[in-house]
Amino acid sequence: MKKKLNIGLNLEYYPRLKEGLLTKNIERVNQNKEHWQKPFFTDTTSYLDLEEIREISAKFMKEEFKNVIVLGTGGSIQTFLALRHLSKKRIFPITSSRAIELRNCLENTSSNDSIVIPISRSGETLDINSTIGFFIEKGYKFLGLSSRGKMNELLKKVSAPIMDVPDLSGRFAASITNVAIFPAYISGIDIETFLKGLKQGYDEFMTFHNNLSLEFASFIYQLYMKGYKVVFSMPYSKNLEGSIGLFVQEISESTGKEDKGLMGAYQEAPLSQHSVLEYILGGTKGAVVPVIFTLENEFGDITLKSSIEHINGKSAQTVINYQADATFQAIIDQEVPCAKISLKDPSEKNIGNLISFIQSTVYYLCLLLDVNWSNNPKVNIGKEICNKALKENLSEQKRKNNRQELAEKKFHSFY
Secondary structure, three states, X not given: OOOOOOOOEEEEEEOOOOHHHHHHHHHHHHHHHHHOOOOHHHOOXXXXXXXXXXXXXXXXXXXXXXXXXXXXXXXXXXXXXXXXXXXXXXXEEEOOOOHHHHHHXXXXXXXXXXXXXXXXXXXXXXXXXXXXXXXXXXXXXXXXXXXXXXXXXXXXXXXXXXXXXXXXXXXXXXXXXXXXXXXXXXXXXXXXXXXXXXXXXXXXXXXXXXXXXXXXXXXXXHHHHOOOOEEEEEEOOHHHHHHHHHHHHHHHHHHOOOOOOOEEEEOOOOHHHHOOHHHHHHOOOOOEEEEEEEEOOOOOOOEOOOOOOOOOOOEHHHHHHHHHXXXXXXXXXXXXXXXXXXXXXXXXXXXXXXXXXXXXXXXXXXXXXXXXXXXXOOHHHHHHHHHHHHHHOOOHHHHHHHHHHHHHHHOOOOO
């Protein structure tokens, strides 16, 4: 008998899949896996040199610093954001050249108490290269994560150490490479426990036979076949939102190709109960799959003081979990297919379990759809348009004219 691993994650979903349908989907997964690249992301050791990470980090840790500024976007930063709540340092994620975030970072950090970590596998990411100069000009200390390109050249000019980023699909690779692991380590996060939790999860989920991840992927796939196109996540903890951001990216970017796939979306809960739930319960049916994410135990939970007798003395997280369960039941009552995923707590080990669950689920879902799980061929269309417009210094009016001309060609008989 297979030994049951101590996975800190539970799945509940309705309507339950019938055994025969699940068996059929498992057969489809095993048939289609031969069509695509093997999943590199289950290898939690080969792409990392922990000794190198410790050695390079030690050079920076000789000086006291309070802030870790990460310049990255998409897969380059999302996994790190899933671990952000475990940091011993202040984290400033800069995902683009939006002025508010840049100004806030520059006003609340200095070159004496910060390290800047720009991340770009290609070294050509516009969002990174457009901001890096601010920090170079002000004398911030750098450690780059890159393999080539303009960013690499900029960092070499200021004699910054550069660690390699392997040429792998970024959204799946960050958790097993320097991309997430170096900034996590230098922020004081227990990366070894995280990696153990990640491996433990893959040992449980990436078996190609019945497990929680394959079952969840099958559930979403069967709903997709009935016309559902959006997976809407409702995380009932701030400490889960980074992981849910990764889920949104992976399900959208991995499944969404060849005119197939689903879009991921989320809003923090219980706020979403007051803004989105009315649509889920009373709006168009057959379009959205709501997924609730909860914690059994929250870090820093507190006891509430209230004049309402049935609330007074309960912990804040207990009340949140009552709301989550009530929302889940209300969705079921309105005959909307839905799911709930709960973690014991948001520790390194359990976040590792959750990320392995997310990535295994998306991988299986791609096999069920029979699409390439690792690429994103359409993403560069907008990047190329943007870079061309910037190089040509096109005016706002010219950019609008270009859109109008294009739309007339593409949509001439749309309505």
